[in-house]
Amino acid sequence: MPVGFNTDDMKKLDEVVATRRRIKQGEMLFSNGDVFTSLYAIRTGFFKTCVSTEDGREQVTGFQMAGEIIGLDGIVTDHHSCNAVALEDAEVCVMPFANVEDLSREFPLLQRHVHKIMSREIVRENSVMMLLGNMRAEERLAAFLLNLTQRLHARGFSQTELTLRMSREEIGSYLGMKLETVSRAFSKFSDEGIIEVKQRYVRILNTDALKKIFNPETCS
């Protein structure tokens, strides 16, 4: 995926991948406290990452799909500080971080790529903080749907149709709201003719309306 890589670079890139690993739905790729050794590039499947408090409260910190990298949280302490759970059967490329560091000293493009991946995650989390800190339930759900469809579209899927891989509760955890509130927001959008929902199937009928909810000022 990185831009500016020629086939030679790609060959080198392959060197960082030690093995592949399959993870069944519901299983953990890594969990809080595990020793950090590798980053993981998702080949197929869908993950959530989440942190939890000692008293059992859980916060989903992200949903990741094919082409995205997980495990960055482990670098700072050499131990993971979150759990990565497969939301459907998945396969990842295991990239031992020692390899990543060694090779990125040799290949500036790889180095740059690694830095961008980490920076992108920081920027993403900034915008989630904005969601959680400033937006209301329907704005959050609109932003969530727009973000998901945009990422799926970039992978060749429909821009208007999707099957959610996560439950209402998981969406709620990510967006800082309860599953009932998520459900109500879905129903409201549906009543207003903005989307069509049937369980985890969602069809977006009016993208502009969603954008308007997410950001009242901008659009039209």
Place this chain on the structure above:
Amino acid sequence: MPVGFNTDDMKKLDEVVATRRRIKQGEMLFSNGDVFTSLYAIRTGFFKTCVSTEDGREQVTGFQMAGEIIGLDGIVTDHHSCNAVALEDAEVCVMPFANVEDLSREFPLLQRHVHKIMSREIVRENSVMMLLGNMRAEERLAAFLLNLTQRLHARGFSQTELTLRMSREEIGSYLGMKLETVSRAFSKFSDEGIIEVKQRYVRILNTDALKKIFNPETCS
């Protein structure tokens, strides 16, 4: 600050610093949309970083103090996506990112250090997401005070006394609540004898009580 650096390493490290820059209270070190060229290591002073929506809502994404690095958000797009504002007169080391990348290819310890800084920021933001998504007003403020004092203590300041560099509104923005709610939470802690507050001066009288509020399960 990085561990494992000998004096020789430190000399090399100095090479990444191009210049120093002074920023007056209220001024911006960089702002949303600015071209990204450098990271900044804070030498003295106190910053906030914030993102904002087109309709003017602002979210403080962090408060940074001496020894911390800001500007990581700019790497991914070559443009900054947030504002960095000095909350008091400050001085930073300007570290052109090209230098950082060049030198970290030569010095594995620097490379590792850069990776850890970025990972630490990701982990920090994960825990802010937990705050914003799952915690109530008083828990958020308790966590905020504990985090601030811990970081100040690591810099040689008191563990129980501090002068806030930010307004109630800025604290509220960071914690996803309104300034009145911040003020009420301060007053409540004060009434309960947990802290002593006088405007921006705060003295923590009972750290354990704060920890208990932040995390009811763990402590004692």
Place this chain on the structure above:
DNA sequence: GTAACTTCTTGATACAAATCAAACGATGAC
């Protein structure tokens, strides 16, 4: 010193989302 302004505190009220509760729909075991 006073005046103007900003920041903070406190009170009264409103409201969005949480909670509690029940029913409905899908899925899987047998």
Place this chain on the structure above:
DNA sequence: GTCATCGTTTGATTTGTATCAAGAAGTTAC
């Protein structure tokens, strides 16, 4: 097929925080 389970929807009520409002405390200008 029936039964059990899990996820989802919907309704009624509660609650934590926002909002509105006013005053107090601190700061700056003059």
